[in-house]
Amino acid sequence: ALRTHFTGEINPEADNGQTVTLSGWVHEVRDLGGITFLVLRDRFGRAQVTLVKKKVEADLLETVKRVSRESVVTVTGTVKAEAKAPNGYELIPESITVISDAESPLPMDTTGKVDAELDTRLDNRFMDLRREEQTAVFVIRDTVQKAIRDFLTENKFMETTTSKIVAAATEGGTDLFPISYFDREAFLNQSPQLFKQMLMSAGLDRVYEIGPIFRAEEHDTRKHLNEATSIDIEMSFADHEDVMELLENMIVYIYEQVVEKCQPSLAVLEKELQIPKLPFNKYTYEQVLEIINNEIPEIEDKMQFGDDIGTQAEHLFGEYVFNKTGESHYFIVDWPTETKPFYAMPYEDRPEISKSFDMMHRMMELSSGAQRIHQHDLLVQRIMEKGLNPSGFDFYLKTFKFGMPPHGGFGVGAERLIMTMLELDNIREAVLFPRDRKRLSP
Ligand code: ATP
Ligand code: AMO
Numbered sequence: 001a002l003r004t005h006f007t008g009e010i011n012p013e014a015d016n017g018q019t020v021t022l023s024g025w026v027h028e029v030r031d032l033g034g035i036t037f038l039v040l041r042d043r044f045g046r047a048q049v050t051l052v053k054k055k056v057e058a059d060l061l062e063t064v065k066r067v068s069r070e071s072v073v074t075v076t077g078t079v080k081a082e083a084k085a086p087n088g089y090e091l092i093p094e095s096i097t098v099i100s101d102a103e104s105p106l107p108m109d110t111t112g113k114v115d116a117e118l119d120t121r122l123d124n125r126f127m128d129l130r131r132e133e134q135t136a137v138f139v140i141r142d143t144v145q146k147a148i149r150d151f152l153t154e155n156k157f158m159e160t161t162t163s164k165i166v167a168a169a170t171e172g173g174t175d176l177f178p179i180s181y182f183d184r185e186a187f188l189n190q191s192p193q194l195f196k197q198m199l200m201s202a203g204l205d206r207v208y209e210i211g212p213i214f215r216a217e218e219h220d221t222r223k224h225l226n227e228a229t230s231i232d233i234e235m236s237f238a239d240h241e242d243v244m245e246l247l248e249n250m251i252v253y254i255y256e257q258v259v260e261k262c263q264p265s266l267a268v269l270e271k272e273l274q275i276p277k278l279p280f281n282k283y284t285y286e287q288v289l290e291i292i293n294n295e296i297p298e299i300e301d302k303m304q305f306g307d308d309i310g311t312q313a314e315h316l317f318g319e320y321v322f323n324k325t326g327e328s329h330y331f332i333v334d335w336p337t338e339t340k341p342f343y344a345m346p347y348e349d350r351p352e353i354s355k356s357f358d359m360m361h362r363m364m365e366l367s368s369g370a371q372r373i374h375q376h377d378l379l380v381q382r383i384m385e386k387g388l389n390p391s392g393f394d395f396y397l398k399t400f401k402f403g404m405p406p407h408g409g410f411g412v413g414a415e416r417l418i419m420t421m422l423e424l425d426n427i428r429e430a431v432l433f434p435r436d437r438k439r440l441s442p
Contacts, residue, residue: 002074008044008264012081012088021076022047022091023099025130026069028111038064038096039086040075043135045264049075050082050090063096070102070110070130118426125433125442136265137430140258141418145210147257148231151250157206157233162195164188164212168392171341175216177226188214191411193343194396196234197372200407201399208233210414220437222426223364225415227435234409240345240355240371243408244331247359247367248280251329258421271422274328281321281330285309285353288317288332296320306336318362328362328420342382344370345408359410361420369410376400 003023010020024042038049051061067073077093107124108116110131121128128134149159166189169176177188192209199207213230235243255275258266266273283291289303296316303313309332321330337346337354344354356370373379379400383390390397418430428434433442 006044007040007042007047007087010047010079010087010089012079015079015089016081018079019076019094020079020091021074023074024072026067026071026073026102028069029064029067031065036061036064038067038073038075040073040091041130041132043139045132046086048082048085048090049077049093049096050080050085051093056093060093060096063098067098068102068104070106070127071098072100072102073098118428122428122434122439123442129432132268134429136262136268137418137422137424138432139265140262140422141414141430143258143261144254144418144421145414147254148208148210148250150257151253152206152208152233155206155246157208157235158204160196160199160204160207160209161211162189162192162209164214166194168194168396171215177214177216190215191230192232193341193411194393196232196409197343197407198396198399200234200236200374201402201404205237206233206235213411218437223416223419225427225431225434225436229414231412231414231417232409234407236405236407238371238408239406240333240357240369240408243369243371243410244282244333244357244359245279247369247410247412248276248278248329248331251280251359252276252278254417255421269422273421276329277327280359281325281327282333283321283330284334285332285336286334291320292317306338308339314360314364318360318364321360322362329366330360331357332360333357340370342386342388343372343379345373355408357410359412361416363420363423364416366416366420367410367412369408371406371408374400374404374406376404 001021004021007022022040024040027039027041027046030037034053036051040047040049051064053061074097075091075093076095077091079089080092081088082090106127108120108127110127112131165181165186167186169190171190176190179186179188191213196207209232210229213228215226217224217226252275255273259273259275288309292299292313293302298316299313322328334353335356337344337352340354340356344356346354354370358365359367373382376397380390380397383393415427415430419427424430
């Protein structure tokens with residue numbers, strides 16, 4: 001076998017004296033004269049292979065001295081408990097095979113001793129991901145996505161997959177990527193919004209999707225991607241309050257699972273997670289305006305009803321909430337109907353505000369959601385008021401004419417969730433192969 005164990009699976013006491021085979025990358029070779037160490041690295045950590053000059057076969061030592069850093073090797077040897085070694089054990093080798101040589105110089109440093117620029121790292125992402133801090137981010141992301149699936153399955157949600165090639169915009173008309181679709185124009189989908197609502201009419205009742213969304217955002221920021229991953233849910237016979245309750249419970253469950261399952265990765269990143277407290281604080285849009293206008297003097301321009309909450313205001317308000325409550329997560333609810341997409345449900349008694357929310361993290365917006373309009377005629381009216389042509393939405397509007405339950409849902413950006421959880425400086429750190437204004441490869 002090319003491998004009997006991962007490095008992290010070996011128990012110094014229980015496996016002492018056992019013969020095992022490890023495979024991985026040459027993290028480093030330290031030649032101290034009388035003793036040479038080869039540090040082998042795999043996804044789960046590192047193992048020290050120890051070669052004592054007087055005791056080891058000459059050709060084994062020769063192989064180790066010649067092998068270049070980051071080459072792929074297989075080592076079979078005996079486990080020896082050793083308190084001085086990284087995980088409390090070392091491997092006394094019987095055979096060492098170099099399976100694939102790494103050229104030198106390497107395109108970037110993987111030891112963390114040299115700080116590479118983000119661009120260099122992304123250009124050489126395969127190599128960058130060999131750094132344990134980078135591996136840790138994606139180990140945690142894997143746990144987060146599993147936690148979401150478990151949580152939603154437990155709450156009777158069905159995982160669905162909808163098309164990414166579409167004919168219409170959902171989140172406003174400006175930020176679409178057009179593609180050619182035979183002799184017609186089509187677009188990459190900005191959100192599964194219309195599909196997930198149509199599935200409510202189809203009777204699937206509770207659906208979710210974790211999939212790509214495409215947004216032709218022109219700006220180059222630390223929190224925008226042109227291809228992001230959205231965690232979308234839609235639920236029937238529910239209002240915006242039900243949806244918010246599900247969302248805050250989901251976020252807490254995710255944090256709990258990461259704390260429970262990802263301690264080694266959190267330690268690598270030197271992070272201690274604080275599990276958010278339930279229920280999340282709620283501020284109405286109008287309360288936010290009042291606080292911004294009266295209690296946050298750094299914001300010079302007074303805000304008026306209908307204004308969007310800009311980046312600076314969002315940030316300073318996040319600090320305000322954190323200082324007041326000690327919590328990073330909170331909701332802003334009851335947004336002006338005009339600031340939200342056409343599908344958000346206006347309040348019956350105050351149609352200028354809607355049953356909508358943003359879930360915020362101190363650093364940025366994490367999620368938007370709402371109760372949706374489920375009445376056909378009102379929806380048509382809202383589409384027209386947005387300056388859109390209802391005939392482009394026939395396939396969607398039709399599903400509102402033959403029995404549509406009241407429903408609501410949300411979308412959470414997976415990368416923003418990871419970024420805020422791990423306090424990453426740049427959203428690109430949370431994507432394997434990010435797409436931004438300048439980057440189309442790798
Ligand atoms: P030993 O008596 O175990 O051979 P040493 O103290 O005589 O060790 P060297 O053999 O020259 O020293 O080792 C050089 C360095 O490597 C020392 O700093 C030592 O602490 C360290 N070292 C020795 N053995 C191990 C081991 N098995 N794992 C990790 N570090 C070790
Ligand atoms: P919205 O447009 O707010 O809502 O998107 C939902 C969430 O997706 C993430 N997100 C992004 N992340 C990185 N880069 C981007 N360019 C980007 N754009 C969006 C954010 C955001 O909060 N259909 C609604 C959701 C719903 O109502 O169910 C929607 O798409 O975290």
